[in-house]
Each structure stands twice: as structure tokens, then as C-alpha cells.
Amino acid sequence: MKVEAHYTDGLTAERHVIEVNITSEGIILPSGVRWDYADIELMSSDKTDGRLIYKNKELDGPGLSLVFEQGMNDPARDYLRRISKKLTNDSSWHLVRWQVITGAAIIGLMFVFYALYPYANRAIVAVIPDSWAMKAGDWVLDSLYTEYSANTCRSDAGDKALEKLVQGVQMKGLPYDLRVQVVEHNQVNALTAPGGRIVILNGLLQESESAGELAGIVAHEAGHVYYKHPMQGLVNILGFSIVGSFFGGDAASIAVVALSMSYSRDMERQADKKALETLTENNISASGILGFFERMNKKDKDSVAAELQKLFSTHPLSEERMSYIADHIEENESGKDFTSLLTDQEWQDLKDICKSSDES
Amino acid sequence: MSDYISDSKSSSSVQENHTIEYTGTAGKLFPIVLLNLFLTIITLGIYRFWAKTNIRKYMWGETKFDGEPFEYTGTGGELFVGALIVFVAFIIPLSVGLSFLLMSYPVIAPFIVLGLYPFLIFLMGVAIYRAQMYRMSRTNWRGIRGAQLKGSSTYGWLSLKYIVLYLITFGLIAPYIICRLWNFLMNNKRFGSGVMSSDAKSKPLFKIWILTWLASIIVFGGIMFLLITALTTNDIGMILFSYLLLFVASVVISVWFQAALYNHLISSLSYQNMKFDFNVSVGKFLTFSIVNMLILIFTLGLGAPFIMQRWTRFFCEEITFTGQIDFAEINQSPETGPEFGEGLVEAFDMG
Numbered sequence: 001m002k003v004e005a006h007y008t009d010g011l012t013a014e015r016h017v018i019e020v021n022i023t024s025e026g027i028i029l030p031s032g033v034r035w036d037y038a039d040i041e042l043m044s045s046d047k048t049d050g051r052l053i054y055k056n057k058e059l060d061g062p063g064l065s066l067v068f069e070q071g072m073n074d075p076a077r078d079y080l081r082r083i084s085k086k087l088t089n090d091s092s093w094h095l096v097r098w099q100v101i102t103g104a105a106i107i108g109l110m111f112v113f114y115a116l117y118p119y120a121n122r123a124i125v126a127v128i129p130d131s132w133a134m135k136a137g138d139w140v141l142d143s144l145y146t147e148y149s150a151n152t153c154r155s156d157a158g159d160k161a162l163e164k165l166v167q168g169v170q171m172k173g174l175p176y177d178l179r180v181q182v183v184e185h186n187q188v189n190a191l192t193a194p195g196g197r198i199v200i201l202n203g204l205l206q207e208s209e210s211a212g213e214l215a216g217i218v219a220h221e222a223g224h225v226y227y228k229h230p231m232q233g234l235v236n237i238l239g240f241s242i243v244g245s246f247f248g249g250d251a252a253s254i255a256v257v258a259l260s261m262s263y264s265r266d267m268e269r270q271a272d273k274k275a276l277e278t279l280t281e282n283n284i285s286a287s288g289i290l291g292f293f294e295r296m297n298k299k300d301k302d303s304v305a306a307e308l309q310k311l312f313s314t315h316p317l318s319e320e321r322m323s324y325i326a327d328h329i330e331e332n333e334s335g336k337d338f339t340s341l342l343t344d345q346e347w348q349d350l351k352d353i354c355k356s357s358d359e360s
Numbered sequence: 361m362s363d364y365i366s367d368s369k370s371s372s373s374v375q376e377n378h379t380i381e382y383t384g385t386a387g388k389l390f391p392i393v394l395l396n397l398f399l400t401i402i403t404l405g406i407y408r409f410w411a412k413t414n415i416r417k418y419m420w421g422e423t424k425f426d427g428e429p430f431e432y433t434g435t436g437g438e439l440f441v442g443a444l445i446v447f448v449a450f451i452i453p454l455s456v457g458l459s460f461l462l463m464s465y466p467v468i469a470p471f472i473v474l475g476l477y478p479f480l481i482f483l484m485g486v487a488i489y490r491a492q493m494y495r496m497s498r499t500n501w502r503g504i505r506g507a508q509l510k511g512s513s514t515y516g517w518l519s520l521k522y523i524v525l526y527l528i529t530f531g532l533i534a535p536y537i538i539c540r541l542w543n544f545l546m547n548n549k550r551f552g553s554g555v556m557s558s559d560a561k562s563k564p565l566f567k568i569w570i571l572t573w574l575a576s577i578i579v580f581g582g583i584m585f586l587l588i589t590a591l592t593t594n595d596i597g598m599i600l601f602s603y604l605l606l607f608v609a610s611v612v613i614s615v616w617f618q619a620a621l622y623n624h625l626i627s628s629l630s631y632q633n634m635k636f637d638f639n640v641s642v643g644k645f646l647t648f649s650i651v652n653m654l655i656l657i658f659t660l661g662l663g664a665p666f667i668m669q670r671w672t673r674f675f676c677e678e679i680t681f682t683g684q685i686d687f688a689e690i691n692q693s694p695e696t697g698p699e700f701g702e703g704l705v706e707a708f709d710m711g
Contacts, residue, residue: 010503013552013690015428044421044429053429061503061692065428096395099414102436103399106406139463242455246447247405 010061137195158353216289223271384422410436434498442700485519487704497697
């Protein structure tokens, strides 16, 4: 079927008027060159005059614009439509399909990124020198202390008792020496900063009823130190804010928060496991920390705020966590005798560590 | 290929002027925008590179010079990789370096950041220029590529130099700066072997710029006075009125200069023997700007692609050409352009 066409050869911008032959295999140019349908891409279609503009994917530059005498109803146009709807743009579904595939591929890659991210994080943390980690820890704590205008609690007897308690919880293979401090603050919490710095808030110290309970908490925080979790967290914050900026948008920042939370829950599990091993090695009962958790759990069971906190907290007091500890006790501690880490006097000195600094 | 008849031979008898038209409509654009929006949201923004490409493919195709469409040959993948390279080579080292600086030297760090500003301005110039290199190289017409010749670092330096000049003259020098940057950008554009040129002189723009400059000081000063009075007396109605006034004034006051600027810049362009002419009235430009603003406000910014389309149509409708191009003389461009696109411009959020 012969049709008038406009041809550009990709060498100049000149337009040549030619006659092409439309066959079942492809469009044949006067020079004898055949454009196979598989290589033809529809560049543009003009609904007003029915013209179709093609380019050849295999050739760089040349373009072919078919002119149909009878516009949209030209027999040659019909013939092309029957070969493939893509050729006459009567179905734009193939375009939509490619876009959806692209979107799905992006989401797939995001999942791969999600799965590989923890390894990248650990690799980064591994190459950060210890001196940097210490500096970062000091920086984090300094800014926290300033923000909450909190003071470190000290007393000679209290320091001595704390030292003894920390010495009693020996964890093997720690990357740094532990530096444990009690800080004047009412919240029931403890935290670990990079470089082996552990901070026990006075609220938590007052809530704990024995040296064994506190030892369990110190062991848990030491577990974080063992895995360099605080540095991982710091790299996360920086990394997520950087990666988030590449993603862009509010949806991205929400996803980033959710992501960092799911990582931190894994960290808590790791720290718990390490803490229980250490307690057993040091002949300290895990029933202390279990008792502490159960008391805390009972205390805020009724409040909605506590339920919410459970959902969003990085230290969730979940049933899962407690039953994990209970299982450990059942397996490892039956029939064992435990001695207390501190004497009653030492424990009292430790509990009063913030009192004496008030007086001074 | 002796059996080909070339149009240039027959065109020697009738010398019709070249035309440009835009055939896109809001109805054609809408489904593209909708799918883009959906995929961009569910990919947390990553799809935006492909979304941008879809819009460009559509808009280029609807822009027709002498009845034949332009073609955009760029891909979303190229934009994505371009952005990724800039992200890894610039953004990550810069963010990590700055955090480290802030942590280690909290006292002097802000000064170091301040010292980065000239570098960032230079980089922004480079970004704008490199984006043009990518876009021109991905623009085809009748199978012939466009090109933006190398010159991004010169453009970066020019930007830095002119920003300093702008600051020390309190902005009075603006027309000179705009014309110089425009000429540099345009004189380095090619389409095939055909040469774009621009000789915009700033002199005719100074009168209207200085009037605009003085009017802004008086009007904005007045509105500020009104606003401060309203704020101190806690007059809510007056505060809202002042803000509305500020908003309207910022659109209206610059419209004379903007219309004059576009008319002047575009009319100073030529491609080979073809001269551009652009002559839009202030009234028309004002209506156009106000409608754009309203669309943007009422669609909460989602209407941006429609605004882009309106601009394209506006230009195509108002531009006229005189003089003929001999298409047989326009050879394929030797430039192939950058491999990946526009990462820097993306980083500055100017894309």
C-alpha cells in the first residue's frame, strides 16, 4: 500500500517528500530500506489530520511522518492499526503499563534497600574510630544535659557503690570501658551514648528495689554498648535524614521514623539477649530485671498514654520481652544460689547519690 | 536517494514565515499528572524523575515548529542516576562533613558554613547550566538534536560575580546582570549545526527597572508600615488586609518590568537567519500571571504542570518569526550532551 510520507534522514533538518510502501513486514522506503514494525516507535499522532510520526529505534535521527490522504479513515491507516494498535496510538495502555512497572520496580528496590540497610549501617559504624565515638558520646550527653538542665549526681560513697555494681556486671568483648553515671532526672529511664557512656536517670534508680534489678538494667545497657547500638542510632539519624532528603515529601519522613523504630526494636532484642548471657556469666539472677519490668508494666497498664507509649517506645515493655526473660530464668537459674552484688549499706548509699549532691 | 523531493526547493517560491504552536490541553495533561501523582506518592517521591520525564515527553510533543513536533528523548533513569551521583558525590559528604564539624568545632563551624555560600552560588550556576546541557541534548526536531555547548563553570563564575555586583548596587544593576547571563546562555545554544544568538542590551530596560525599584520601596514600605501598625494595635482585619495587599502588590508591581523583560530578551534572539519577535502587552501579562497564581493557590501547588503548560502555550502564541531557515544547511549536532541529567539542579530543588 503506497502512502506519501515526509522523511528526515537524521543528517540534516531538511524534509524530503517520498512515497513509502506499507507491507506486512514493515514500511519500505524508496531506497529499498525496510523499517521493521518491531523497530518502529510512534513519536506523535495528530488527531486533526490523522498524520502519524514514527522514528526508528535502531537508527539515530531519521524520522518518518506518514501523510494519509483520507485522514483518520485512510485504508493505509486502518492497515497499520490492524498490525498493532501501538502503531496508531489507539491504545495508550502500553504506556500506562510501563509506568506502573517502573513504579513497582522502584518499590521493589526500596525493599531491597530496607533489607540491606542494617548491613551498610554496621559497616559504617565499624570504620568509625573509637576516639570519634567517645567524642560523639560526650557531645550527645552534653547537649542532653543542657537541654534538660540535668546535673550528674556524685557522692563518695555512692560513686564507690556504683563502681562496685558496674564491676560486678562484667561483659566480655566490650569495645570500650563502661562509664556509668546517675543523672538528676525524674524519668524512669536509662540510656546509652556512643563511646560506652551509660546514663541512669535518678527516677529509675529510685524505682528499682535491689542492686540485682539495677544490675540487670546496667547489663542491658552494656548490651547496647557491646553492639555499638548508640553509634548505629546516630548513623541512623544522620543517614535517614540524608536519605529522606533524597526521597522528599512528608510521606517519606513518616516512613523513615517507622523504619528507624523497627530497627531500634531489633536492637532492644539483641541487648536483652546479651544482658541475660552476661548476668548468667556473672552469677546474677535475671529475676531482678524481670521483677522490675513487671512492676513497671502493672503501674501503667490502665493509662491510654502508656498503651500509646508501648506502640511507639523504643523500650517497649512487651509481653514478648518479659516472657523471653522468664524463659531464660527457667532454663538457666533453677537450683542456683545468688549472692547480692552490694551490701544493704552500699545499696542505700547508691540510692542516695543524688541526695548528697543536693546538699553540697 | 535521488527520488526524494525536498521541501526547500519548492519553498523558494513562497516565503511563509516559520510558526510555532502548542497543541496541548488541560484534558490531555490531566491523566498524565494524575498517574504521576499516584506513583510519586506510593514510591515516597522517587518516581518524580519519571514523572518529570512523562510531562516533558508530552509537552515537547505538543510543541510544533512548522507543524512538526519536538521530541524529548531523555529518560527517568537518566535523571535518577544523575541525582544519585550528585547525592553520593556532594550531598552525603557535605552533610556528614558538616555534622562532624558542628560536633567537633561548635564555635567556628557556623563561620565555615558561611564561607560555603560563595561555593554554593557558584554551584547553583553550574547546576542551571548543566541542566540546560541535558535538556537541549534530549530535544530533537526532525531527528536533529539541540545542544548547549560546554561552559558550566564559566556560568558558575558569572553567577557568583553578578550576585556580588547585585548586592553592592542594592539590586539596581539587575537588568545588566539578567541580559549578560541570558546572552551567555543563549549564545551557547545550538540546534543541529544551526546557531542561536542573542544580543540583549540592558540599556532600554534601566528606566523601567529603576521606576519599579523605586515603586517597590515606596509601596512595600507603605504596606510594612500598615502591617506594623496593625500588628501593634492587634487589629486582625487590618493585618489580613495588609497581607492581601502585600500579595497583590508583589504580583502587580513587577508586571511592567517583567513584560518589558520578556519582550526584550526574546526579541533579541535569532536562530540562523530567523529572528524571534515577542511583544506581549502589560495587561495580557498581568491577567496571565494572576490566573497562574490562582491556579497554584487553589490546587495547593499540584497545578504546577498546568502552569508550565500555560507558560509554554503563552510563549508559543506570542512568539512570531521573521526570516527563513535553510533546513538543508542544518546538519546533525556533533554534541551528544551529558550522559546523565540534572542532578545538581535537583539537589538545589530548582528542577
